[in-house]
Amino acid sequence: MKRILICLVLCLCLLPLGAMAEFDAASLAGQTLNVYNWGEYVDMDVIRAFEKEYNVRVNYKTFESNEYLWLQLSSEDAWDVIVPSDYMIERLIKAGKLQPIDKTIVDNLDQLAEGVQNLSFDPDNTYAVPYFWQTVGIVYDTTKISEEEMEAQGWEAFRNPAYAGHAYMYDSSRDGFMIAEKALGYSANTTDEAEIMAANEWLEDMHKTLKPSYVTDEVIDSMAEGLKWMALVYSGDAAYILSENEDMAYCVPSQGTNVAIDAMVIPANAKNPTLANVFIRYMTGYEASLANSTEVGYASANAEALAELSGPGGEYEGNEAYIPRSGYEKDEIYVDLPSEWQARQPDLWEKIKIQ
Amino acid sequence: MKSFFRMSYPYILWIGLFIIAPMVMILLYAFTRSSDGAITFKFTLENFGRFLSDPTFLKVLWTSLRIALITTAVCILIGYPAALFIANLPEKRQTFLILLLTLPMWINMLLKTYAWRGILMNFEIESEIKVFIGMVYDFLPYMIIQIHTAIAKLDRELLTAAYDLGANKWRAFLKVTLPLSVPGIISGITLVFLPAVSSFVIPKLLGGGNYVLIGNLIETYFLVAGDWNFGSAISLIMALIIIASMYLTRKLDTSGKEE
Numbered sequence: 001m002k003r004i005l006i007c008l009v010l011c012l013c014l015l016p017l018g019a020m021a022e023f024d025a026a027s028l029a030g031q032t033l034n035v036y037n038w039g040e041y042v043d044m045d046v047i048r049a050f051e052k053e054y055n056v057r058v059n060y061k062t063f064e065s066n067e068y069l070w071l072q073l074s075s076e077d078a079w080d081v082i083v084p085s086d087y088m089i090e091r092l093i094k095a096g097k098l099q100p101i102d103k104t105i106v107d108n109l110d111q112l113a114e115g116v117q118n119l120s121f122d123p124d125n126t127y128a129v130p131y132f133w134q135t136v137g138i139v140y141d142t143t144k145i146s147e148e149e150m151e152a153q154g155w156e157a158f159r160n161p162a163y164a165g166h167a168y169m170y171d172s173s174r175d176g177f178m179i180a181e182k183a184l185g186y187s188a189n190t191t192d193e194a195e196i197m198a199a200n201e202w203l204e205d206m207h208k209t210l211k212p213s214y215v216t217d218e219v220i221d222s223m224a225e226g227l228k229w230m231a232l233v234y235s236g237d238a239a240y241i242l243s244e245n246e247d248m249a250y251c252v253p254s255q256g257t258n259v260a261i262d263a264m265v266i267p268a269n270a271k272n273p274t275l276a277n278v279f280i281r282y283m284t285g286y287e288a289s290l291a292n293s294t295e296v297g298y299a300s301a302n303a304e305a306l307a308e309l310s311g312p313g314g315e316y317e318g319n320e321a322y323i324p325r326s327g328y329e330k331d332e333i334y335v336d337l338p339s340e341w342q343a344r345q346p347d348l349w350e351k352i353k354i355q
Numbered sequence: 356m357k358s359f360f361r362m363s364y365p366y367i368l369w370i371g372l373f374i375i376a377p378m379v380m381i382l383l384y385a386f387t388r389s390s391d392g393a394i395t396f397k398f399t400l401e402n403f404g405r406f407l408s409d410p411t412f413l414k415v416l417w418t419s420l421r422i423a424l425i426t427t428a429v430c431i432l433i434g435y436p437a438a439l440f441i442a443n444l445p446e447k448r449q450t451f452l453i454l455l456l457t458l459p460m461w462i463n464m465l466l467k468t469y470a471w472r473g474i475l476m477n478f479e480i481e482s483e484i485k486v487f488i489g490m491v492y493d494f495l496p497y498m499i500i501q502i503h504t505a506i507a508k509l510d511r512e513l514l515t516a517a518y519d520l521g522a523n524k525w526r527a528f529l530k531v532t533l534p535l536s537v538p539g540i541i542s543g544i545t546l547v548f549l550p551a552v553s554s555f556v557i558p559k560l561l562g563g564g565n566y567v568l569i570g571n572l573i574e575t576y577f578l579v580a581g582d583w584n585f586g587s588a589i590s591l592i593m594a595l596i597i598i599a600s601m602y603l604t605r606k607l608d609t610s611g612k613e614e
Contacts, residue, residue: 070581213565346576353567
């Protein structure tokens with residue numbers, strides 16, 4: 001009798017948790033979730049709070065590029081949640097390496113911001129739930145280059161001899177070709193030989209006239225310290241730079257740019273898909289989104305968190321780089337290029353840098 | 356004896372798995388081409404032809420070699436007098452100074468390079484000079500320790516004999532100390548030149564993004580372009596250069612001993 005009573009009380013205690021979503025939270029206790037995300041892309045307190053709330057352990061590891069993630073997935077299989085970018089998600093879907101999101105668990109997709117809804121690579125969130133999103137633009141020092149000057153030039157600023165030796169170029173072949181293609185009025189996803197070779201010529205000219213330093217993440221601190229006049233930067237990093245150095249401004253050229261979305265997906269061979277879905281639901285919620293975006297500076301995919309942080313009194317109030325431009329017709333999400341160009345663009349890019 | 360040999364099995368297995376097998380794979384990749392992930396096992400020299408016929412790649416090779424050569428030369432020029440100075444001190448102070456020399460080696464190379472980046476950022480120096488400062492700083496201890504070991508174990512009686520026969524200090528150095536310390540210089544070169552030629556972190560961090568080196572190329576073709584065949588060919592060319600320079604230095608060493 002006593003035992004039954006205890007059981008009953010326990011079940012009653014668990015009831016409110018179970019009613020929140022279509023999973024049994026108690027059965028998750030003690031499990032391990034393997035998460036693979038970009039470096040410096042989370043507030044670790046959020047991960048710890050998740051571990052505590054569900055009494056689970058999160059094995060959190062980081063990667064540095066989509067291509068590296070792709071290689072890792074081909075050889076290893078231990079991940080439950082990974083956070084690739086748009087074009088890589090497209091490739092993963094095509095290769096059959098993802099499993100659908102369980103929308104009975106992830107029941108908060110209506111909280112997604114307008115800019116990350118109905119995305120070309122996965123229109124109805126069958127496989128992916130957006131995490132952070134961003135544009136590519138130019139951070140520049142307003143004491144050296146005026147706003148009108150920069151807005152008028154857009155990407156052509158990278159071919160202005162007046163800025164020679166004072167610019168950082170992000171060392172990424174895809175982004176490099178994107179700015180050249182946009183400057184020339186092409187699509188950032190072109191596979192037309194003549195257009196890509198014209199973009200290649202544009203970049204050779206950029207290399208010769210601007211003599212930029214090719215950098216990756218060092219650009220964030222270097223621009224915060226104002227070491228150079230301008231740099232190609234992702235909007236999330238730009239938001240941080242602008243909050244550190246008030247001379248800096250962010251320009252998203254009118255020729256159009258890349259809008260990039262990093263989204264949470266579950267590999268087909270994930271060992272713990274239920275917990276993975278629970279995690280995705282948790283990370284999409286308002287509180288986790290607010291904490292992550294505050295910590296990292298990238299635009300949240302959660303509409304409410306986005307509004308809160310950019311609104312009056314928010315962490316990024318008045319920060320022009322925080323909310324990515326959306327709905328602009330010349331902006332494009334990257335498409336997964338055919339394998340020929342996947343190999344040729346980096347090859348051309350290396351040769352541009354060596355010249 | 357036989358039972359001792361058995362104890363080396365784990366090590367042989369280790370070599371086989373983690374050294375021989377990857378090398379065989381690199382060889383295989385370097386001499387083949389793959390299309391869309393499928394490898395066709397057809398022998399080809401295409402990857403090597405592509406590297407050697409392209410002046411931009413040869414320029415990268417030359418930059419890597421030039422940085423390594425200059426670093427090694429500067430290390431000898433600074434390291435030899437330093438080693439000589441240390442070797443002529445009383446033994447207790449020698450041990451202490453060598454300990455001081457090895458101290459920075461306990462710190463992670465990346466940390467040291469970031470520290471240099473912070474220091475050098477405040478100075479208007481050519482980025483190439485910054486690279487050399489970082490490289491020489493990192494590799495100098497290896498050179499000094501190698502030369503010091505050679506000089507310290509040199510038989511002092513030989514110098515006394517030289518003086519007895521009327522040699523002045525300078526002449527004794529040229530005829531006795533220098534030739535006998537050549538093995539030290541050679542192993543110093545091996546320890547400095549080989550890592551220097553394949554290093555790319557220091558030039559990348561201190562050169563302000565103005566250098567593309569062999570290491571960067573290999574990284575790009577493997578990780579970004581996904582062209583493992585070409586990446587393997589570049590790695591193999593690199594390996595050949597290292598083997599060739601090891602052969603040359605050993606040759607120098609043995610010809611020095613025969614004299």
